[in-house]
Each structure stands twice: as C-alpha cells, then as structure tokens.
Amino acid sequence: MGKLESPERAQGGDLVRRHRLSTRLWHWINAVTLLVMLMSGLMIFNAHPRLYWGEYGANFDRPWLKIGTLQNTRTGEYSGFLQVGDARVDTTGVLGLWEDGDGRQQRYAFPSWVTIPSRYSLAGARIWHLAFAWVLALGLLAYLLWSLVNGHLRRDIHITRREWSPRHLWQDVKQHARLRFPKGAAALRYNALQKLAYAGVLFGLLPLMIVTGLAMSPGTDAWAPIVTELFGGRQSARSVHFICAFLLVAFFVVHIVMVVLAGPINELRSMITGRYRLPKEKGQ
Amino acid sequence: MSRQLILSRRTLIRTGVVGTGGLLLSGCDKLFENPAFRSALESGEDLHKASQRALGRNALAREFSAGDMSPVFRANGSREGAGEEYRRHLAQGFANWSLKVDGLVERPLAIPLTALRQLPQRKQITRHDCVEGWSAIGQWQGPRLAQVLDLARLKPEAQYIVFHCADFYRGRPYYESIDLVDAFHPQTILAWQMNGRPLEQQHGAPLRLRVEKQLGYKHAKFVTRIEARASLDGLYGGKGGYWEDQGAYAWYAGI
Numbered sequence: 001m002g003k004l005e006s007p008e009r010a011q012g013g014d015l016v017r018r019h020r021l022s023t024r025l026w027h028w029i030n031a032v033t034l035l036v037m038l039m040s041g042l043m044i045f046n047a048h049p050r051l052y053w054g055e056y057g058a059n060f061d062r063p064w065l066k067i068g069t070l071q072n073t074r075t076g077e078y079s080g081f082l083q084v085g086d087a088r089v090d091t092t093g094v095l096g097l098w099e100d101g102d103g104r105q106q107r108y109a110f111p112s113w114v115t116i117p118s119r120y121s122l123a124g125a126r127i128w129h130l131a132f133a134w135v136l137a138l139g140l141l142a143y144l145l146w147s148l149v150n151g152h153l154r155r156d157i158h159i160t161r162r163e164w165s166p167r168h169l170w171q172d173v174k175q176h177a178r179l180r181f182p183k184g185a186a187a188l189r190y191n192a193l194q195k196l197a198y199a200g201v202l203f204g205l206l207p208l209m210i211v212t213g214l215a216m217s218p219g220t221d222a223w224a225p226i227v228t229e230l231f232g233g234r235q236s237a238r239s240v241h242f243i244c245a246f247l248l249v250a251f252f253v254v255h256i257v258m259v260v261l262a263g264p265i266n267e268l269r270s271m272i273t274g275r276y277r278l279p280k281e282k283g284q
Numbered sequence: 285m286s287r288q289l290i291l292s293r294r295t296l297i298r299t300g301v302v303g304t305g306g307l308l309l310s311g312c313d314k315l316f317e318n319p320a321f322r323s324a325l326e327s328g329e330d331l332h333k334a335s336q337r338a339l340g341r342n343a344l345a346r347e348f349s350a351g352d353m354s355p356v357f358r359a360n361g362s363r364e365g366a367g368e369e370y371r372r373h374l375a376q377g378f379a380n381w382s383l384k385v386d387g388l389v390e391r392p393l394a395i396p397l398t399a400l401r402q403l404p405q406r407k408q409i410t411r412h413d414c415v416e417g418w419s420a421i422g423q424w425q426g427p428r429l430a431q432v433l434d435l436a437r438l439k440p441e442a443q444y445i446v447f448h449c450a451d452f453y454r455g456r457p458y459y460e461s462i463d464l465v466d467a468f469h470p471q472t473i474l475a476w477q478m479n480g481r482p483l484e485q486q487h488g489a490p491l492r493l494r495v496e497k498q499l500g501y502k503h504a505k506f507v508t509r510i511e512a513r514a515s516l517d518g519l520y521g522g523k524g525g526y527w528e529d530q531g532a533y534a535w536y537a538g539i
Contacts, residue, residue: 223340
C-alpha cells in the first residue's frame with residue numbers, strides 16, 4: 001500500500017484518507033440497523049396492511065393505501081393487489097398473494113423474503129423493530145453531534161450559497177445524468193447533489209422516521225402530544241413513517257447504483273479502511 | 285459458448301442474490317432463537333418503560349371532542365364472553381352481576397354493577413391504538429380504578445393489579461395486568477359505558493379496563509375479577525397477560 005498523500009496536494013491516482021472513523025462506523029451500524037428496521041417494519045405493516053390520513057383509521061374507515069387479496073367471484077381464483085386511492089394494481093406473486101419457501105400460498109401483504117421474522121409474527125417483529133429503534137436514534141444523535149464537533153457537517157455537508165444557485169444545481173444534474181464523475185482532487189468533495197442527498201437523509205428522512213415512530217406511541221403521545229398533532233394525527237404519522245421508509249429505500253438504490261458506477265472496490269474500501277484512490281485525471 | 289456464459293453468469297447472480305437474502309433471513313431467524321440475543325433485544329421494553337415513565341409519568345392521554353370520534357368503533361379479540369354464568373348475566377342485563385376484588389387487599393369486595401355506576405364517574409373521549417396499527421376514537425365512562433382499589437384497601441406488598449376476564453381467546457382465558465403507576469393514573473377507569481350507551485358485548489360487557497397510555501391488548505374486556513398481587517410469577521405463564529404469555533408481546537405496551 002502506497003504512502004498517503006495529504007488532501008491538499010493530492011492528485012489523480014493518489015491514495016488519500018477519505019472517510020473518518022466516526023463516519024465509517026456509523027455508516028455500517030446504520031446499514032445493518034436500517035435493514036432490520038425496514039424488514040421488521042414490513043412485517044409490522046402486515047398486521048394491518050392499510051394506511052389512513054388523520055387521527056383514527058381502522059377497517060370501517062377509508063384507507064388511502066391498501067394491500068390485500070381478492071377472490072374472483074366467477075373463477076374462484078385469488079389474486080394479490082396494491083390499491084392507492086382508486087387505482088388498483090395486480091401484485092399476485094409479490095404482494096397480497098405469494099408462495100412461501102415451502103410452496104404454500106400466503107396472503108400477507110409483504111412476502112417472507114423481505115420480512116423479519118420471515119414467518120408471520122407481529123410480536124417478534126416489534127421486538128426487533130423497537131430494539132433497533134434505539135440504535136438508530138442514539139446512533140444518529142451521536143453521529144450528528146460528533147460531526148458538528150469535528151467539522152464534518154460544516155466542511156463536507158454544508159451546501160454553500162453558490163451551490164444552491166439553480167444554474168449550479170442544473171450543471172450538477174447534467175454531469176450526473178451523463179455519469180461524468182469528478183476526477184483528481186475534485187473527487188474528494190461532495191458535489192451539490194450529493195450534499196443534498198446526504199443532508200436530506202441526515203436532517204430530513206432519518207429524523208422524520210424517528211419522530212413519526214414516536215408519534216405512534218400512545219405513551220409518548222401523552223407527554224408530547226405536539227409530535228402526533230404536528231403530523232395531523234396518529235394515522236397520518238403512520239402514513240408518513242411508511243412513505244419516508246420507501247424514500248430511504250429509494251436513496252439506498254441510488255446510493256448503490258452510484259457506488260457501482262463510481263468504482264465499487266475503491267468506494268467500498270474507502271468506507272471500510274478510510275483510504276480512497278483518487279480517480280485519474282484526463283491525460284494523466 | 286458466449287451465450288452459455290451469459291446465462292450461467294445470470295444464473296449465478298440470481299442464485300447469489302436469492303442465496304444472500306435467504307442466508308440473511310434465516311440468519312436473523314436463527315439469531316432470534318438465541319436466548320442471549322433475544323433477551324438483549326427484549327430489554328428494549330425496559331428502556332421504553334423507563335424513558336416514558338421518566339418523561340411522562342403523570343401525563344394524561346390526549347382527549348378528543350365528540351366530533352373527532354370514529355363513526356364505527358372496530359371490535360377486536362373476543363367478541364363474546366364465555367360460559368353459562370356469563371350468558372345468564374348477559375340475558376339479565378347484568379342486573380345481578382358483581383365485580384370481585386380480591387388478592388392482596390384488606391377488604392375483599394363484590395361490587396354490583398349498579399354500585400359501580402353510582403361511584404363518581406369519569407368520562408373521556410380517547411384514541412384506542414391497537415398493536416396491529418389501527419386506531420379508533422370512542423367515549424368511555426366509568427369509575428376510576430383507584431376508587432375501587434381504595435375501597436378494597438391494597439396491602440402494602442401489592443405491586444400489580446390483575447384483571448381476570450370472562451372471555452376465552454382461542455380456548456384460553458384472557459387476563460391482563462398493570463402496575464400501580466398505571467392503576468392509579470387518573471384516566472385509568474373501569475368503563476361500563478361506551479359512546480353514551482352500556483358497553484356492548486363485542487366491546488367487553490359489562491366492564492372493560494381503559495388504560496389509555498398503552499396499546500389495545502392491555503385494555504382487558506369482560507372484566508369479572510380484579511386481583512392485587514405482589515408479583516406476576518405464578519399467574520398463568522408468568523409474563524402478566526394473555527398475549528404476553530401466548531405471543532411474546534411486551535408487558536409494557538406504551539409503544
């Protein structure tokens with residue numbers, strides 16, 4: 001392994017220090033935690049696969065989203081469906097009707113290959129979900145505080161006024177769409193879109209997940225009713241919780257695609273050992 | 285040759301993805317069977333109870349106005365009480381029914397429903413949150429549990445209040461328990477009235493516990509006997525409630 005270049009003098013091809021230990025540690029703890037939270041959350045959703053707006057919502061009330069199973073009255077055949085508003089999509093095989101590992105037909109909303117536990121258990125999923133919720137919340141709090149102290153937020157995440165300009169953002173969008181990634185020392189800095197994505201997750205989605213989760217707790221609602229009221233009621237908070245979870249999934253997909261396109265080995269190494277080889281500049 | 289290669293690579297990737305997912309899932313399931321890991325996860329319940337008690341021990345659950353109420357309040361769990369005796373009382377409109385209060389009390393009681401109705405009443409419109417995720421808002425009325433416990437005078441060693449119920453769920457009797465913090469909370473009532481009418485059978489006639497800062501399964505329906513205990517050991521499975529014993533649900537259900 002070559003000598004580490006200091007970031008000020010680094011150029012394409014050099015091995016540099018990229019991610020701090022705190023970032024790397026939190027990244028991997030978070031990766032596991034979010035996966036467990038998502039998969040156990042999908043199992044919890046299976047207990048009542050309907051979402052509502054407002055304070056209350058149960059079987060007699062109108063959901064805005066529903067996953068279920070239908071039986072065709074003529075043929076007697078079953079099918080799974082996802083309904084959003086009045087639009088209904090057939091999801092047989094994936095949602096609402098699917099086959100488990102033993103080849104048996106199941107009618108739960110989300111299939112066993114995306115849930116924790118894999119077999120239906122609301123109680124088990126709650127034990128996973130509510131234990132890892134502490135890891136998520138305390139981990140995020142510690143990371144944000146530490147990043148404030150060590151300057152990570154100010155240096156790497158803070159979006160400058162210049163970067164906020166529509167022309168600059170548009171330029172970044174174009175570069176991204178053409179899959180033109182920065183080379184040399186420029187690759188050390190996040191561009192505006194990256195900063196927006198990371199800031200959106202750090203200050204938007206993750207805190208929203210935690211707060212909407214707390215808003216669903218009857219105990220928390222008693223001492224901090226403002227949290228539930230802020231979202232327009234417990235069932236609204238549950239809906240926002242679900243929507244934010246899928247926005248995090250979307251972030252994850254884009255994140256993985258970008259890592260693969262930018263050079264998965266180098267990127268992975270930088271998040272494990274902290275060392276990153278700067279992409280070579282043209283003509284270098 | 286190249287076609288074969290592509291196919292095999294595709295198969296490889298698919299096998300890899302499905303295999304990794306499968307390993308991860310069965311790994312999680314296996315891990316959950318490990319008693320040490322499981323009890324570490326379950327200790328989250330102690331954190332929930334400690335933090336919620338620290339932040340809002342005396343906080344009141346939110347109360348709503350009549351306009352906020354659910355048009356139809358979903359009934360869940362047992363819809364019927366069990367046994368000859370229950371059916372006889374139901375037929376008589378619970379005119380000769382009484383609530384037993386015993387265990388670690390100075391003065392065991394049998395309080396007729398008519399007497400419970402004559403105690404000072406609390407009326408509250410609250411949101412009922414089921415562990416499954418749905419909510420319904422309804423109005424409840426009845427005496428505070430604290431009044432009934434004060435009439436029976438708890439012995440100093442009493443730590444838990446157990447509710448024995450007249451319903452059987454999947455062939456087993458239903459029961460629940462709370463500690464004294466929740467038992468003496470001002471909104472913890474023994475509701476005999478719901479939405480302005482005597483409690484219907486499907487909602488637990490003649491008497492249902494309301495313990496507003498916890499999830500629905502703690503709100504025992506068809507309550508026939510209240511028992512004060514020093515510990516939950518020896519009460520059926522020892523975890524303090526039907527779902528706690530049958531399904532590993534948390535005893536503290538504030539979240």
